[in-house]
Amino acid sequence: MTHHTDFMVLYRELGIGPDCSLEGLRMAYRRRVADLHPDRGGGLGEDRLKALNQRYAAAIEFHRHHGRLPGAAARVPASAPPAFAPAPVQSHAAHAVEDAPLQEGRAPSKFVRYGIVLVAALAAWWFIRGGVPLPGFLDGVAGSERGTQASAAIALRQGMHAREVAAILGDPVSRELGGVHWEYGPSWVRFECGRVVDWYSSPLNPLKASRSRPREAVASGSAGLAPRCPPGS
Structure with missing residues (x-):
């Protein structure tokens, strides 16, 4: 019976459209039945009420099978996300490239700093003992050493x-x-x-x-x- 039902007649009589919800269809149908009831002075006849009931029942049956009212656009079911999405695997080379800027910006460790100070002090001591003029970058270290010796003298x-x-x-x-x-x-x-x-x-x-x-x-x-x-x- 569904294939031979003109649902557009149903929609016009109820004042709704194909995209109406199932709950909206039911409310519109109840209002229309109340209007057609003889006690309210509808006086449209039993046949018209019977035809309305048949179209309404066909629309309900169609919605039960297809999840929508006749004439409405078919809904594309949203694809469910996978239960477990594995994290992308990055190679060791990729980690090395990403970490490279961080490594370049890091300050030298305390062992490196101590080593630089020790080398500078030894170089200053060697030049002072040998009487050799010091390079500019070691002159500060040697100057403090000479100042200590001068104050002691x-x-x-x-x-x-x-x-x-x-x-x-x-x-x-x-x-x-x-x-x-x-x-x-x-x-x-x-x-x-x-x-x-x-x-x-x-x-x-x-x-x-x-x-x-x-x-x-x-x-x-x-x-x-x-x-x-x-x-x-």
Whole structure:
């Protein structure tokens, strides 16, 4: 019966189109049946109501088989995604190419930095010992090394000659005990045979010394007597 049913007549009578949903078809059919009922004064006859019921039943049967109303465009079922989509396999070469920019931008490791500093220090030491002029990139390292040596050379130390002391400390405020005790305010330097044997560096007027007193002070003279110094000392 479905093949011989004119569904366009059904759609015009219900006021819908082929693309209407099944629920919309049912609601339109119920409204139309209510309008045709004799109790509401339809007065269109039993045959017309029977024809409407037949077309409606045919439309419902068609929808049950095809999932759509007659005349509607056929729906293309969407393809379901695969349950498991394997990740694309990349070769080791591809990983190497992708990682290359990251590797180029990485900073050198601490071992590389320590190695560079060590090589520079050794090169500076070699050139200083040999008296060879340093290249520009090593001059900074050598300069700091020379500065350390220079500061150590000008520090007051035991055995230093009186001329060296005067060169680095200047003339004393006074020379006592026959010239062997030089006063620099609260600080002082003591000599024996023209060489430094003891000193005291006061915080109020510190001397150019590595410590306030030498490690071991040398006794000056014996029993208050002047020490015997070699000629020319």
